[in-house]
Amino acid sequence: MKTGIVGLPQVGKTALFSMLTGVTPVAGRREDAVGVAKVPDDRLERLAELYHPRKLTHATLELVDVASLTEASLRDGTGIAELRGVDALIHVVRAFEDPSVPHAGGGIDPRRDIARLEFDLIVSDLGQVEKRRERVQKDLKKQRSAALADEAALLERMQAQLEAEKPLRTMALTAAEEKLTRGFQFLSQKPILYALNVGEDQAADLAGAVAAADLAAEPAPKTGVVAVCAKIEAEIAGLPGEEAAAFLASYGLQESGLTRLARAAYQLLGLISFFTAGEDECRAWTIAAGTRAVDAAAAIHTDLAKHFIRAEVIRWDELLALGGEAAAREKGKLRLEGKDYIVKDGDVMHIRHSG
Ligand SMILES: Nc1nc2c(ncn2[C@@H]2O[C@H](COP(=O)(O)OP(=O)(O)OP(=O)(O)O)[C@@H](O)[C@H]2O)c(=O)[nH]1
Numbered sequence: 001m002k003t004g005i006v007g008l009p010q011v012g013k014t015a016l017f018s019m020l021t022g023v024t025p026v027a028g029r030r031e032d033a034v035g036v037a038k039v040p041d042d043r044l045e046r047l048a049e050l051y052h053p054r055k056l057t058h059a060t061l062e063l064v065d066v067a068s069l070t071e072a073s074l075r076d077g078t079g080i081a082e083l084r085g086v087d088a089l090i091h092v093v094r095a096f097e098d099p100s101v102p103h104a105g106g107g108i109d110p111r112r113d114i115a116r117l118e119f120d121l122i123v124s125d126l127g128q129v130e131k132r133r134e135r136v137q138k139d140l141k142k143q144r145s146a147a148l149a150d151e152a153a154l155l156e157r158m159q160a161q162l163e164a165e166k167p168l169r170t171m172a173l174t175a176a177e178e179k180l181t182r183g184f185q186f187l188s189q190k191p192i193l194y195a196l197n198v199g200e201d202q203a204a205d206l207a208g209a210v211a212a213a214d215l216a217a218e219p220a221p222k223t224g225v226v227a228v229c230a231k232i233e234a235e236i237a238g239l240p241g242e243e244a245a246a247f248l249a250s251y252g253l254q255e256s257g258l259t260r261l262a263r264a265a266y267q268l269l270g271l272i273s274f275f276t277a278g279e280d281e282c283r284a285w286t287i288a289a290g291t292r293a294v295d296a297a298a299a300i301h302t303d304l305a306k307h308f309i310r311a312e313v314i315r316w317d318e319l320l321a322l323g324g325e326a327a328a329r330e331k332g333k334l335r336l337e338g339k340d341y342i343v344k345d346g347d348v349m350h351i352r353h354s355g
C-alpha cells in the first residue's frame with residue numbers, strides 16, 4: 001500500500017516521514033522521498049516468541065514525502081499532481097504551537113488548513129475532468145457509443161460536484177462508475193487520513209487534541225483522523241523497544257504514533273492482516289477485508305492459489321493459548337477451510353496445496 005504525505009508548508013511532513021520510515025531526505029532535494037515503514041503488530045511479535053523464527057517479516061506501509069509540495073506549487077497545482085499514483089493520502093495538519101516555526105495560514109486552525117488543501121485537490125481534479133469531458137464530447141460527435149455517453153454523464157456529475165467545492169470521495173458511485181474513474185487517479189477521490197501533529201503538551205490527551213481541533217465529530221466518508229506528536233516520535237526513533245515504551249509512558253502514551261497511524265490507515269482502507277507462522281518465518285500479510293482464502297493464498301504466492309487444496313486456520317490468540325500448532329492439531333482446533341472461506345483479521349493460516 002502506497003500513501004502520500006501532503007500538507008501545507010512547515011507542518012511536520014518530513015519530520016513525520018523520517019520518523020515512520022527511518023529515512024532522512026536530503027534538504028533541498030528535488031525528488032520525492034520514498035520510504036517503507038514497518039507496521040508494528042503485537043500479535044506477530046507474540047507469535048515470534050512462540051516460534052523463534054529465523055526470519056520475522058512485518059507488513060509494510062510505503063510512504064512518499066513529495067518534494068515539490070511547496071507554497072508555490074500548491075498554488076499552481078504542480079506539486080499536487082505528483083500524488084496521483086498513491087492509494088491514500090496522509091494530510092499532516094499542524095496543531096503544535098511554536099513561534100520559531102512559521103505557519104502558512106497564521107495561527108493554528110486545523111479545519112481551515114484541511115479545507116485549504118482539499119480545495120487544491122478539488123481544483124486539480126476539476127482541471128482533469130474538464131479536459132476529459134472535452135475529449136469525450138468531441139468523440140461523441142464522431143461516433144455515438146453507449147460507453148462514451150455513460151462516461152460523459154458521469155463526468156458531468158463529477159464536474160458539478162467539484163464546482164460545488166465538494167471532493168469526489170463523498171460522491172456515491174456504482175461499482176461500474178467506480179471502475180470507470182479509477183484510471184483518472186483523482187486526488188479528491190482518494191481516502192485521506194488527517195494526521196494532527198500535536199505539541200508535546202497535548203500528547204497525554206490525544207482524544208482531547210482531536211476534539212479541540214474540531215475534527216472528532218461526524219467523520220466524512222473515506223476520511224480518518226489520528227493524532228501524533230512528531231517531536232516525541234523523533235525522540236523514540238532509534239531507541240530499543242523497552243526504552244521507547246518507557247519514554248512514551250512518560251508522556252502518558254501507550255503506543256507509538258506509527259502504531260496508531262498504521263491502525264487508522266488499515267481501518268480507513270478496509271485492510272486486515274493474517275499471519276503465516278513457522279520456524280522459518282513468521283510473517284504478517286495485508287489483504288482487503290472480505291478476501292477469500294484462495295485469494296489470500298495468492299498474496300503469498302500465485303502457485304499456492306493455483307494448487308490450493310485447503311487452508312488450516314486458527315486465530316492467533318487461540319494458537320498461543322494452546323502453545324503451538326502440534327497441540328492445536330491434536331485437540332482438533334485447526335479448522336480446515338475451503339477456497340471461499342473469508343479470512344479474518346488475526347487468522348494464522350497454513351495453505352495446503354498440491355503444487
Ligand atoms: N515544536 C514542534 N516542532 C515541530 C513538530 N513537528 C515538526 N516540527 C518542526 O517544524 C519544522 C518543519 O518540519 P518539517 O518536517 O520540515 O515540515 P514540512 O512539512 O516537511 O516542511 P516543508 O517540507 O518545508 O513544507 C521543523 O523545524 C521541525 O523541527 C512538533 O511536533 N513540535
Ligand SMILES: [Mg+2]
Nearest residue numbers: 013014015065
Ligand atoms: Mg518537507
